Amino acid sequence: MGAAAFFGCAAIAFGPAAALVLLTVAAEPLRVLVLVAGAFFWLLSLLAASLLWFVSVQLSGREDAALLLLGAVAAVLLQELCRFACFKLLKKADEGLATLSEDGRSPISLRQMAYVSGLSFGIISGIFSIVNILADSSGPGTVGIHGDSPYYFITSAFLTMALVLLHTFWGVIFFDACERRHTGGLGLVVGGHLLASGLTFLNPWYEASLGPIFILTLCTGLWAFRTAGGSFRNILKCLSCKQEPEGRVMLYSALQVPPKE
Secondary structure, three states, rough: OOHHHHHHHHHHHHHHHHHHHHHHOOOOOHHHHHHHHHHHHHHHHHHHHHHHHHHHHHHHHHOHHHHHHHHHHHHHHHHHHHHHHHHHHHHHHHHHHHHHOOOOOOOOHHHHHHHHHHHHHHHHHHHHHHHHHHHHHHHOOOOOOOOOOHHHHHHHHHHHHHHHHHHHHHHHHHHHHHOOHHHHHHHHHHHHHHHHHOOOOOOOOHHHHHHHHHHHHHHHHHHHHHHOOOHHHHHHHHHHHOOOOOOOOOOOOOOOOOOOO
């Protein structure tokens, strides 16, 4: 039973992310580099948040709910600050690649970098949020034997899946807002991140946290889809699996061989 819970929760939490990596990232070396770079910047935010938490606990001498809430807010702001640093670095890299290219165009677009970096933020964040829970799910023990919720593991897996997808969507929206200098988009991304983190404080009242987080994920995904240039027409084309005929230009010579008599 422990092994089934472990692999089942791991598949729920990281199944969509693994599919995205295998289908859209693994075959492109530049995207793999962006994936690693994004994970590095998220780890920098984790290090800064950990140091801030350690100093705060040492100075205050307490670990209550108020300090935990402030720590969560600081962690979210540090993550978004590192996301901005990641954008600046990838923007410079994109300009450098365009300079080295023969046709003056970068082999990877900024939107692709935004998607991959957001995916890396989500994957590394999900790993750190659920790794201890997965270790406990392998047993021994029975969830809820002392009156707690028996849905702790599976709920944590779904929350992690939503977190991974949210970071992916936030990456697309954040990079586009930085490129266009749209402060409203940046504020909505930060606000959405704070809202998602704040909803987790409602656990173990999972009905009040899991539902709103998935609604937020759906709305953010639609927003990211529109930001990336998607439309309903593109969805219909994808579902129909029809390929448009390629336009071909045929050249005919003006000189013609005279017909034989």
